[in-house]
Amino acid sequence: MSTNTSMNPAELADVRRHLDVAAIGSELYARVERLYPICRSITGHGVRETLRLIGQEIDLAITEVPSGTQVFDWAVPPEWNIRDGYVKNSSGEKIVDFAASNLHVLNYSIPVHRKITLAELQPHLFSIPDRPDWVPYKTSYYSPNWGFCLTDRQRQALKDDEYEVCIDASLEDGHLTFAECVLPGQSDSEVFFSCHICHPSLCNDNLSGISVAVTLAKLLARTARKYSYRFLFIPGTIGAITWLALNEETTRKITHGLVLSGLGDPGRITYKRSRRANAEIDRVVAHVLQTSGDPHDIQDFSPYGYDERQYCSPGFNLPVGVLSRTPHGRYPEYHTSADNLDLVRPASLTDSLLKALSIVEVVEGNGVYTNRNPKGEPQLGRRGLYSTMGGHGDSRSREEALLWVLNLSDGSHTLLDIAERSQLPFDVIRQVASTLQQHELLSETS
Numbered sequence: 001m002s003t004n005t006s007m008n009p010a011e012l013a014d015v016r017r018h019l020d021v022a023a024i025g026s027e028l029y030a031r032v033e034r035l036y037p038i039c040r041s042i043t044g045h046g047v048r049e050t051l052r053l054i055g056q057e058i059d060l061a062i063t064e065v066p067s068g069t070q071v072f073d074w075a076v077p078p079e080w081n082i083r084d085g086y087v088k089n090s091s092g093e094k095i096v097d098f099a100a101s102n103l104h105v106l107n108y109s110i111p112v113h114r115k116i117t118l119a120e121l122q123p124h125l126f127s128i129p130d131r132p133d134w135v136p137y138k139t140s141y142y143s144p145n146w147g148f149c150l151t152d153r154q155r156q157a158l159k160d161d162e163y164e165v166c167i168d169a170s171l172e173d174g175h176l177t178f179a180e181c182v183l184p185g186q187s188d189s190e191v192f193f194s195c196h197i198c199h200p201s202l203c204n205d206n207l208s209g210i211s212v213a214v215t216l217a218k219l220l221a222r223t224a225r226k227y228s229y230r231f232l233f234i235p236g237t238i239g240a241i242t243w244l245a246l247n248e249e250t251t252r253k254i255t256h257g258l259v260l261s262g263l264g265d266p267g268r269i270t271y272k273r274s275r276r277a278n279a280e281i282d283r284v285v286a287h288v289l290q291t292s293g294d295p296h297d298i299q300d301f302s303p304y305g306y307d308e309r310q311y312c313s314p315g316f317n318l319p320v321g322v323l324s325r326t327p328h329g330r331y332p333e334y335h336t337s338a339d340n341l342d343l344v345r346p347a348s349l350t351d352s353l354l355k356a357l358s359i360v361e362v363v364e365g366n367g368v369y370t371n372r373n374p375k376g377e378p379q380l381g382r383r384g385l386y387s388t389m390g391g392h393g394d395s396r397s398r399e400e401a402l403l404w405v406l407n408l409s410d411g412s413h414t415l416l417d418i419a420e421r422s423q424l425p426f427d428v429i430r431q432v433a434s435t436l437q438q439h440e441l442l443s444e445t446s
């Protein structure tokens with residue numbers, strides 16, 4: 001290997017190339033399995049338990065923000081915790097049981113314990129007639145309500161009867177919990193990854209993003225870094241708004257960012273651009289996906305989706321896009337019990353992680369260089385840089401890359417500019433730039 005090992009990105013590229021893909025797939029999937037049973041919400045012990053488990057793998061700084069704290073136009077809500085929930089018929093049989101699935105209770109339900117008729121129960125039931133065997137995931141964070149989610153088949157079987165409904169939950173002054181993993185680099189400028197941690201037993205929506213983020217943080221912790229990295233694990237919406245309200249100074253350091261969510265389903269990888277549309281991260285991800293040879297989609301920003309809504313609100317307008325596979329709401333299993341351990345695949349999780357690593361490699365490796373022999377081409381053959389045989393395949397694209405880098409390195413084009421214009425993979429462009437540096441034909445422009 002002739003690559004310059006003193007350059008960070010070469011190390012990172014080596015990490016990616018030498019990954020044991022099967023082992024990484026098992027690790028990513030096992031983490032989803034481990035976190036799956038926990039009943040999470042936007043506050044409460046489920047979030048803490050999730051962070052405790054993640055904290056066994058990466059260094060986390062946990063912040064607890066008291067209920068009632070004003071965060072921009074919002075206030076941190078009371079903390080919700082649930083112990084049990086069920087609907088019993090008059091024979092005492094539990095026909096809906098929180099112990100069987102945490103999706104059965106409307107998330108953030110107020111406590112209730114009473115006997116009611118079927119007609120009184122019906123407005124508190126949620127099912128999906130089109131998908132009679134799936135349980136929907138429903139929440140009521142900001143309007144006090146109680147309810148049960150069940151399969152439509154269960155619901156249609158309900159008879160006129162007296163039902164005992166019980167939700168043993170508490171909504172009390174407490175805290176909203178979030179966590180950060182910060183990996184300092186040579187620069188204070190930050191690459192920012194955010195994923196939500198507020199969904200209960202759902203795999204693709206929520207757990208896939210968490211799992212990819214944790215492995216990515218573990219891998220980056222082992223490599224030299226030009227940028228600093230911040231991984232944020234927060235409850236959706238209110239968590240992101242709370243973090244922004246408490247960290248306005250920090251947001252100024254965010255140079256590139258991605259929301260990670262929905263990264264485990266078998267669909268094609270999808271990138272949703274930041275509100276800026278042409279931020280460096282937008283160009284980096286587009287380049288990585290376009291040169292990957294894999295099917296992919298690139299979509300424009302819209303103020304609908306995950307926490308990019310907050311990061312890209314006009315008062316922040318951060319360069320933060322969204323990396324997912326099938327976008328939220330575009331797969332039938334979304335927000336139902338069918339977003340389970342069968343929907344997410346080790347291979348999809350691994351592919352998402354590799355794409356994220358490739359994105360980081362470009363971000364880390366991008367820079368501006370100046371050709372030190374700009375008058376005519378330098379004689380490459382004499383330096384052993386140019387095949388005497390007329391190249392083909394890989395060596396040909398390497399030689400094209402040499403000429404592109406020498407030609408466009410005039411102190412104003414970045415390596416990403418050159419990769420885009422030449423349509424050659426960034427990795428090839430960067431390796432060639434490193435080689436030209438070793439031969440003193442190129443110098444980095446500060």
Ligand code: ZN
Nearest residue numbers: 199205328335
């Ligand atoms: Zn969701």
